[in-house]
Every structure is written in C-alpha cells, then in structure tokens.
Amino acid sequence: MAVIETRDLTKVYGSGRHEVRALDQLNLQVQQGEIFGYLGPNGAGKTTTIRLLLDLIRPSAGSATVLGMDAQAESVALHKRIGFLPGELALWKGQTGAQVLRLVADLRGGVDEAYLRELTERLQLDLNIRVRNYSSGNRRKLGLVLALMNKPDLLVLDEPTGGLDPLMQQIFHEIMFETRDEGRSVFLSSHLLPEVQAICDRVAILRQGRLITVEQVSRLTQVGFRWVRLQVRDLGALPGRLEALDGVSEVSVEDSSLRLRLSGDFDPLLRALQDSYVEELHVHEPTLEEIFLAYYGNGGEA
C-alpha cells in the first residue's frame, strides 16, 4: 500500500518573469514500511514537496494522497498520524524543552508518556534548558523527539541529522530501523548521500523540481564510483599503467600525488600498486552532483 502518492504535483512560485517552477509534475509512490530517501541538491524541490504533503503550501496543479487521505482536504486528520521534522527547526525560544514537549503533546491530544521519556533518554536530551540556549545538535534532538513522540504512521524528516554528533546519528539510524520494523514509514529528505545509503531502502532523485529517478539504494551504490588520491614515492610510469586498468579513469597528476576515478572493486588498483611505495591513500565519496552526472550525463536526463 502506498503511504504517499502524488499525481502530477506541481508548485509554481511567482508569475510572469518572476515565475519559478519549484516542483514540476511529480509522480511518486512511497510504500508502507519503507525508509524512502528523497535526494537532491539544494533548491531541487525537496522541501517544497514536503510542504505540499503537509498542506503548508498549496499545489499549483496536481494532487497528493498521504496515508490514503487527501493532503489538503483532510490535513487535520492526516497530521494526527504524521510526525514532521522541518529542515530549519524553529521553536518557542523562551520555553524549556519540557514546556515545548508539553505544549505539542497537548496539541496532539496527549501522547504515550513512557515512550516520550524513552526517546528523551535515548537521545540524551536535557529538557530543563530553554530552547534559545540549546546547541544546534540539541535543538535537532528536540525536533526528533517532537516528530517521533506520537509514534506516527509516517515520519517526514527534512535533513534530520544536521548538527547531530556521530553517536546520535547512530541512535537516530537505530530508531529509523525500529520504525520500519514496526511497519511504519519514513520519508527522509537529504542532500547527504552517505546518510541515505546507510538507512534508506529506496531513493528518489530530484533535480530542478523534476523527478529524475526512483532507485533501490543498492543500485545507486552499484553505479557509484569513488575518487582516489594517492601519494606515491616515485610515480614513474604508474599513471599510464593505472589509466589502462578497468574501472579507472580521469587519472591526473598534481605535484607528487595522483588522482583518479575508480568504479567497481579496489582489487585491480591495489594489485597495480604492489610495486610502488604508497605513502598516503585517500578515498572520497562522489558528491551527489557527480553521481547525477555519472548516471545521466551532463544533460541530466535519464
């Protein structure tokens, strides 16, 4: 069953010369019990999609159904079953974390207090601090608790881990897996590929308001590549030898270091290096933009 279904969902801001097509005929389906990644560079239309799904803004054309309900006409009933974390979370600065939780719990008509306590303990959140005095990471944690507190059927998270330390990111991932195991769904927007790779089942890639593709995360990783930088004591004919290897391309030499693009396994590269003295070896994940180009060429078309 689809928990999110959009049909030609379009959002246009402004008019005439100032018209901006933030989202263009989006057709998307998110299934129950999956963690769905929504990827795209800044300005791709990720937040616009989320705002449309939550009825914070109204579509210029098309429609969206969430949990079987019309996102606009049945928004109040829908919001009872949704937990939302905005990308730029703003809260009542003069109130403590506990007061904010109390208010939101009251507005939700009450929540499971034991689960609320469990969440705050797992995320190690001190609730006695005023929001204005929270660090960005703690504010994010408070936002996560707010989104999770009602055990929603659908979690909508916009850049959820920004500001969280690695330990908290790990706990966040665990909570996401538990959510999925309980048959609930997560719609997670991000521009961080490693995060999406770590927890998502499927991924949609958005660019300039248009849906480029929807893929299994494993498939996205398969066609992926890495940038490798080597510091080798004596380069000699090494660049030429590496260029000839399968999966190696775009070899360039900068001072005494060598940079190349590697697709597939590391083994051929490591074997080719066995006669060289490697001082340093760095591997970089490609940026999302580079993956787009690798997938769809410079035109960005599927």
Next chain:
Amino acid sequence: MTGVLFFNTLRGNWLQTVYWGAGLGLMALFTAASVPFFDSMKLVELIQGLPPILLAAAGYDADLQILATPEGLITIGFFGELMLIFVACPIVLGMRISANDEEDGVMEVILSLPLSRWRVIVERFLAFCLILAGVSALVYAGLWLGVALAGVELDMARMATVVFNVVPVLVFVLAFTALMATLFRRRQRALAVTVVFVVASFMLDVLAGVTDGGLSQSMHAISFFSYYDPAGILQHGPDQGKTFLTGALALLLALGSLWAFQRRDMGL
C-alpha cells in the same frame, strides 16, 4: 485539542498583561489621586482658551462644562490620552496571532500538528481579546485605588463604563492587525501598514475636530478614534450604535484574517 492554544496564549502573555495593566493603571491612579489638587473651573477656563486643534487632539470635543466635575477631570487627565497609548497594545498582540510565529518559522511546526488553521487564529484572537479586557480591568483597578487614596466622590459605575468601552475599539485594532499580518505575511510590512492606519485615523479625528459640517462628520465616521468618546459616555452614557458598529467591523476584519490565513501558502 480545543482550547490548548487559547490557554497557552494566556499563559505566555500574562506577564505582559500585568505590565500593560500596571502602567496604564498607575496613570489612572495618579490622575485620580491628583483630583483634589485641581481647581476644576479654572482648568475648564484654561482648556476653553486652547486652540480647537489642540482640543481635538486631546479628545475634548464634548461640552467642556462636564469637565468641571471629578469625573470630568479624570476624563481630561486620563481618558483623553488613554486610547492613544492603549492602542499600541492590540498592535503588539495582533502581531502575535500569526505574523511573529510565521516569520520565526514556528508556524511550520504548529500547522504540522493536528490543528486547523482557523483554530490558530480564533483561539489566539479570543485569548488576546480577553487579555485586552484584563488590561482594562487593571486600569479600572488603578483608577479605583487612586479614588480611594484621594477620598474623591466619584461615580465608579460610570467610570467602569468609560473604561470598558475602550475594549471594542481595541478589539477592532487587534482584528485589523491580524488581517494585515495574514495579508502581508512579512511582519515589518504588516506592522508598517497598521501603524500608518492608526496614525491616519488619529489625524482624521483631530482634523474632524476643527472642521465643520458634513466633512467633519465624514472624517469622524472614518476614524476609529471617534468610536471611543469618553466625554460623550460620561455625559450621555455609552453609544450602543457605535459599540455595535465597532464590534461588527472587528468581526468582519477577524473573519477576513481567517479567510486570508486559510487559503494562502505558509512561511514563504
């Protein structure tokens, strides 16, 4: 849950209610306590000698003889200026109905909860109406205390009518501010338009006091300042027609803000 935002708004604003009430109440107390020290007839003579535009600006467009009484002195010393000072309160509160939260980004969180947009406006609007009545009650308390301290003979029931008749006009300003906030989205823009409206209304009221005939009546009718006439209430009792009209206009503006907030994009 119904009423949560209403009570949260009251809780979040009680301290400022006390500040406003205490400030205006102290003014009332000071004025009432000063009554025994004035020679009312000399004061009336002095006021009668003022240029008409100054009289109009101070809100004295009633029969000045009524001012030669303790009630009249308080009307001169306090109620003539009350509206001009008090009007800042509903503007500040009106910005808190939606504009402040929207500009700060908090509205995004509120509206992602199971809460309809109209409830946000209605519950906060009603809470602020109650706060305005609360501030007025504190003003009356200040006046009562001043009268008690000075030992002045005063018709406190009539004074209560004069004090609480300011509430419908303040609610009108609150509704106007709420509408501007929902129409213009940006806090500064909404605030600027509201302030211009208030200043223009005040100027019209002043000019109406120095002109004659139909033009004066028209300007009076347009300016919401003329809908609170403390000297008139003192002489003839409250004008039910004006009170009803002010209330009806406030309701219309509040409904307008509901309509605007309901149909537009949030937080852009």
